[in-house]
Amino acid sequence: MSTYANKKGFGATIWDYLTTVDHKKIAILYLISGGLFFVIGGLEAMFIRIQLAIPNNDFVSAGFYNEILTMHGTTMIFLAAMPLVFAVMNAVVPLQIGARDVAFPFLNSLGFWLFFFGGVFLNLSWFLGGAPDAGWTSYASLSLHSAGHGVDFYVLGLQISGFGTLMAGINFLVTIINMRAPGMTYMRMPLFTWSTFVVSALILFAFPPLTVGLVLMMFDRMFGANFFDVAAGGNTIIWEHLFWIFGHPEVYILILPAFGIFSEIFATFSRKRLFGYSSMVFATVLIGFLGFMVWAHHMFTTGLGPIANAIFAVATMAIAVPTGIKIFNWIFTMWGGSVKFTVPMLYAVAFIPTFTMGGVTGIMLASAPADYQYHDSYFVVAHFHYVIVGGVVLGLLAGINFYWPKMFGTILNEKLGQITFWTFLIGFHLTFFIQHFLGLMGMPRRVFTFMDNQGLNTGNMISTVGAFLMAFGVLVMVINIIITSVKNEKVGNDPWGDGRTLEWAIPSPPPFYNFKQLPLVRGLDAYWVEKMEGKKEMTPAEPLGDIHMPNSSFLPVTIAFGLFVAAFGALYHMDDKSWTLPIIILGLLITFGSMLIRSIKDDHGYHIHKEDLMDDTDKGGKA
Amino acid sequence: MHADEKFTDATWPASPEKATLEGKNKYLGFWLFLGGETVLFASLFATYLALKDKVPNGEAALAKDLFELPLTFVATMLLLTSSLTSVYAMYHMKNNHFKQMQAWLVITIALGFGFLGLEIYEFNHYVHKFHHTFTSSAFGSAFYTLVGFHGGHVAFGLMWFISLMVRNARRGLNLYNAPKFYIASLYWHFIDVVWVFIFTVVYLMGMVG
DSSP: OOTTTTOOSHHHHHHHHHHOOOHHHHHHHHHHHHHHHHHHHHHHHHHHHHHTSSTTOOSSOHHHHHHHHHHHHHIIIIIIIHHHHHHHHHHHHHHHTTOSSOSOHHHHHHHHHHHHHHHHHHHHTTTTTOOOOSTTTTOHHHHTTOOSSHHHHHHHHHHHHHHHHHHHHHHHHHHHHHOOOTTOOGGGSOHHHHHHHHHHHHHHHHHHHHHHHHHHHHHHHHSOOOSSOGGGTOOTHHHHHHHHHHHHHHHHHHHHHHHHHHHHHHHHHHTSOOTTHHHHHHHHHHHHHHTTSOGGGGGGGGOOOHHHHHHHHHHHHHTHHHHHHHHHHHHHHHTTSOOOOOHHHHHHHHHHHHHHHHHHHHHHHHSHHHHHHHTTBHHHHHHHHHHIIIIIIHHHHHHHHHHHHHHHSOOOOHHHHHHHHHHHHHHHHHHHHHHHHHHHTTOBTTOSOOOTTSSOHHHHHHHHHHHHHHHHHHHHHHHHHHHHHHHOOOOOSOTTSOOOSGGGGSOSSOOTTSOSSOBOOOSSSHHHHHHHTTOSSOOBSSOSOOEEEOOOOSHHHHHHHHHHHHHHHHHHHTTTOTTHHHHHHHHHHHHHHHHHHHHHSOOOOEEEOHHHHHHTHHHHOOO | OOTTOOOOTTTSOSSGGGSSHHHHHHHHHHHHHHHHHHHHHHHHHHHHHHHTTOOSSTTSOOHHHHOOHHHHHHHHHHHHHHHHHHHHHHHHHHTTOHHHHHHHHHHHHHHHHHHHHHHHHHHHHHHHHHOOOTTTOHHHHHHHHHHHHHHHHHHHHHHHHHHHHHHHTTTOOOTTTHHHHHHHHHHHHHHHHHHHHHIIIIIIHHHHO
16 A cells, blocks of 8 residues: 555645546546636636627726737646546546556656646736736747737746646557557557547647747747847748647647547447447547648648648648548447437537537638638637537536546536536537627637627627626536535446446446456457446456555656746746846756656555455455 | 566566566657657757748858868767667667676767767857857757757766666666666667757758758
8 A cells, every 4th residue: 555545634635646646646636727727717718708798898908808818728728628638538548448557657647747837837927927918829920029928927837738748648658558458459449548549649749849839939038049030030930830730739639539538428328339430540540640731721821822721721621531430420329329318428419510510610711712711800719619619628528527427436416417518508609609700790809899880799799698608507517516526425336327448347436556457358348248248347357466556756746846946037037137047947956856866766666465455345346 | 577676697588678567668658759859859950941041141150151070070970979889788788787788888978978078169169259149140049959959968868877877886787777778778869860860951951051
């Protein structure tokens, strides 16, 4: 047993979470902090919609509006959607492949703390002289001339959390390649594991260009370099390329896990094998591949020329093909199944038309000549909210409802869940559907107000009302979570009754070693295969033996904290303050010193002995 | 098989770096990390090529004024040789010859420091002779960032080798530290490959045009 596992009390629990390397606890950390940032980003969205509710509004000033809209986008993408995706991945993927943990438990914890400190650093900008105000894309032509330290917070905060994301990506790749249970071949992996696999590869190749872009921006703003300064020979388009070479795969990094979650939900609640499993795998891989070929469709109006625009337009439209395959496969999975409309299934069913609408406007935007009309208008805002909220957020809400029992051992209330679902869905369409038309009528995006008598009043008011409905839905969900946690009614291994994959074969929540004996996987939907043969549990693939577990460690926190400290030094370095250099050095010493300790201190982990496992029958349950 | 178990030459596995699950994970994870690093350097190369010779005025030094082949040739030879000596070190690691491995690593590190010294001399030369600095032009920023990132990797690699050698000096090889030595040498090879591209793209192509 780890030293602190048996101790009770608040302090011990906090210490446990600060030092944990258990993927299930890290999932909870990601869920809590991602949820918190989601609420902050949501509040920023409410500020935007209140400001735009009526013409010539002065609820916020123009400058403050820029900060809010920048932080809304940045927070939602990097600090809410990404960690919530990682929460589900951490909670589910090791269980789905029948592993006892991820390949690098220490790195998993380090990834979380880097994300956390990066996110906190970015949000501290609100209290330290103003948030970034150059949009979430932070185009160099704007951000180089942004006064104050807002953009510096953006650059350094994203840099730190980006390292964490890269580590998580490598970790999941190695986990899925090396740690699958006996019999779990690639083509028997559940679709969510497949999408995690593809997404991790995307992270591995998409985040380094962002790292470079942010480094160049940091050098330009803080250390006097000239990458984007045209007067000194620089070129601002380099930022656009680097940002979008990262930024476009990023949207697939977000949406593919949602596709994976929905694939699990459709199969479970239709009580049918996922239709066209191999074509689903193929489509996921193809989307991941094509995701790297299309970044310049964000830059049609930059002036790359007709040939470049044509190539990127065609590549973009090609992505509709594998996406269409997926849409049809989900519909065919429901066809002829005995469908149960639980809350996760409601989200899944609503997702299909919603996401398809976002896809259709995507094809419209992909037509380069037409894009000159749509560019930088509310049409674009409507499009990407249809795919990101209608795809990613619905996927995450579905996933959180679906996997809540596995993560916490309790099940969220169905009635309240339905209230959240309906208010959120209706609110969403009210908010964003009308924005297509606002955009076509000429309302530009990122504008802090609009004039009266331009035909934009009604549309904007409807949009704001919708936003309040969505906020209400989220509020009900928070209440639901609180009520469920207070009641604390425990559920069994397979609370939905129709679990198909390995995670439903073990207790909810699983014991810290997951599987007492690694399970033998005998087909796709391994647990379902056993169920169909009348068995209640998996067949073990190994005799009961000692289990090797990793040690807890506080070092991930200190490594991440050192970078957090150094970032403050770098940030104020451009003000010619004398204390900045010592702070940079101190922070880096903390980080590299912790890494050195990690390197020279042996960490062999520990073993849970066979005899302890046998005593533990109520906690473990066989694989 | 416990990671800190003692081995004789006869029981030492053929690929000690991959003999444990932890080793296997590290080996694969590090290869993947190098994939990400490749993209990182590709982005830096692209930036450099876009900003090569982009200077604010006619007086600023261009690539063809700056670079001299003899110096970079010597630096290249030092680094390429250090890659070879790290291969010898890994050969002895695989044969459980700890002393020989340490000896070859010492040579590797010495060559690495030689390379780094030349690079520092080179940068110093450009700054003082040509006023080609990090802040003087977009070309300067791109040059020092690309070559400096590589130099930073060399410095990190040297620190890595040194801490591994010092830490394990008295206890020799086992299956816990064999993967650590192995991936450090993988990293060293990667740095070497990047330098081959820098030598070609920055220096050779800089000389001709």
